[in-house]
Amino acid sequence: MTRITIVTKLRFAAVIAPIILLIATLFIAYGFHLFGALPAALHDNQYQASDAANSMEAALYKMDWGRAQPDGAEIVRDQQREFAGAVDTARAHASTQAQLDAIEKIAETANPIFDAMRASSSGGDNFEPQMRDLQGKV
8 A cells, every 4th residue: 555645745746836836927927918018008099099189189270270271172171081080080099988978079069060161161250169169179
């Protein structure tokens, strides 16, 4: 009959311990990788959302400026496309429902203003209050 002594148990533990530590090291390394990359991903997401807001604001200023230019209709149309692209980018990088609701409110406010800009002539300052309101929402 074979007896398992304390020395045998210690030898068995000495053989198994490095294998267990190797497996645990893989999980720990994966955890460091995952949580180490998380702040960079969050920063990039925030940067993209902030850049989209800046693009929306710049497009609004260029539309306001472009209305008085000789080829103002083309400038306004291009900036409206730029604004729509920035809204889509902001939607893609929104992280909460409140942010999505604010972006939708901006888009809903912008559509009637853009439609009126396309329908009217290049002159007239009747868009100023609406544009200021839209810039405030952005």
